[in-house]
Amino acid sequence: MATAQKPVASGQGAASKEPNLSDRVYETVLSKIMDGEFPVGSKLPTEHALCEQFGVSRPVLRQALKQLREDDVIVSRQGSGSFVRRRPETGVLDFAPVGSIADIQRTFEFRSAIEGEAAYLAATRRSEAQLAKMKAILAELDDIVAKGDLGVDSDEAFHAVICEASDNPYFSTARMSMKANIITGLNLTRNLSLTKPQERMQLVQAEHYAIYDAMERMDADGARRAMRLHIDNARRRVFEGG
Numbered sequence: 728m729a730t731a732q733k734p735v736a737s738g739q740g741a742a743s744k745e746p747n748l749s750d751r752v753y754e755t756v757l758s759k760i761m762d763g764e765f766p767v768g769s770k771l772p773t774e775h776a777l778c779e780q781f782g783v784s785r786p787v788l789r790q791a792l793k794q795l796r797e798d799d800v801i802v803s804r805q806g807s808g809s810f811v812r813r814r815p816e817t818g819v820l821d822f823a824p825v826g827s828i829a830d831i832q833r834t835f836e837f838r839s840a841i842e843g844e845a846a847y848l849a850a851t852r853r854s855e856a857q858l859a860k861m862k863a864i865l866a867e868l869d870d871i872v873a874k875g876d877l878g879v880d881s882d883e884a885f886h887a888v889i890c891e892a893s894d895n896p897y898f899s900t901a902r903m904s905m906k907a908n909i910i911t912g913l914n915l916t917r918n919l920s921l922t923k924p925q926e927r928m929q930l931v932q933a934e935h936y937a938i939y940d941a942m943e944r945m946d947a948d949g950a951r952r953a954m955r956l957h958i959d960n961a962r963r964r965v966f967e968g969g
Contacts, residue, residue: 748783748787749783749787749788749794749829750791750794750828750829750830752777752781752787752788752790752791753790753791753795753828753829754828754829755781756771756791756795757795757800757815757819757828758820760800760801760811760814760815761815761816761817761820762817763814765811766811766814767811767812767814768810768811769810769811770807770808770809770810771792771801771808771809771810771811773808774788774789774792792809794829795809796809797832798832798966799812799813799963799966800812800815800966813966815965815966815967816922816967818918818919818922819915819919819965821918822914822915822918822919823911823915824911828965830908831908831912831915831965832962832965834905834908834909834911834912835912835958835959835961836962837905838886838902838905838909838912838958839954839955839958839959839962841890841898841901842886842889842890842898842902842954842955842958843951843954843955843958844893844898844951845889845892845893845895845898845954846889846938846941846942846950846951846953846954847947847948847950847951848893848894848895848898849889849890849892849893849894849942849950850941850942850944850945850946850947850950850951851945851947852892852893852894853889853942854892857888857891857892858892858943860888861885861888861889861892861939861942862939864881864884864885864888865885865932865935865936865939867881868881868882868885868932868935869932872925872928872929872932875921875925877914877917877921878917879910879913879914879917882913882917882935883906883909883910883913885935886902886909887902889938889942889954890902892942912961915965916961916964916965917931919964919965920964927964931957931961934953934956934957934960935957937953937957938950938953938954938957940953941953
């Protein structure tokens with residue numbers, strides 16, 4: 728199997744935005760959960776204690792905790808506080824640039840909305856040449872999966888051609904504006920998949936084929952569902968650890 732590749736450095740395709748304070752707190756709490764300092768099932772320290780520990784205001788802390796709840800890492804119980812629901816894989820920190828995890832999660836949300844609608848339009852507007860290009864990229868990805876390679880460029884190309892096939896250049900423009908973040912997310916999810924049995928990457932590939940099949944049938948609703956499911960699953964897989 729090929730050695731897992733870390734995301735490229737800032738300025739060479741990785742997200743370079745300086746994380747805000749709530750993102751830093753989010754990642755710090757996440758690291759403590761991954762390291763076992765806050766075990767699964769345990770109650771987090773009080774908001775007051777966490778604010779004191781991290782030297783932040785309560786609104787900053789609450790924004791970080793809100794993101795952790797949305798990522799299904801913690802759960803809040805009224806009158807009892809916040810509890811650790813799951814422990815993400817430590818590999819998340821191995822493959823994601825420091826300070827980027829919260830931003831990667833937001834990128835998944837962006838992609839689900841934008842690419843879902845692009846797929847909806849592409850299903851009925853795509854040309855036969857574009858459909859053939861999608862199929863050729865899937866064949867490349869089949870070979871990549873079989874060899875245990877990373878395949879970020881081919882994965883990116885598959886999604887890019889679907890935006891192109893929507894026949895609306897604004898989808899491609901919007902996606903291009905986030906390309907550095909998207910590549911960082913693809914590096915993370917595909918590297919994590921390579922640490923799993925091959926069935927994980929085969930599952931990802933099956934999701935790509937579901938999108939392609941809807942494109943081939945010109946099923947707009949099916950294409951939107953398949954694309955959104957694929958991207959939402961990718962987001963969930965980042966925090967799949969037990």
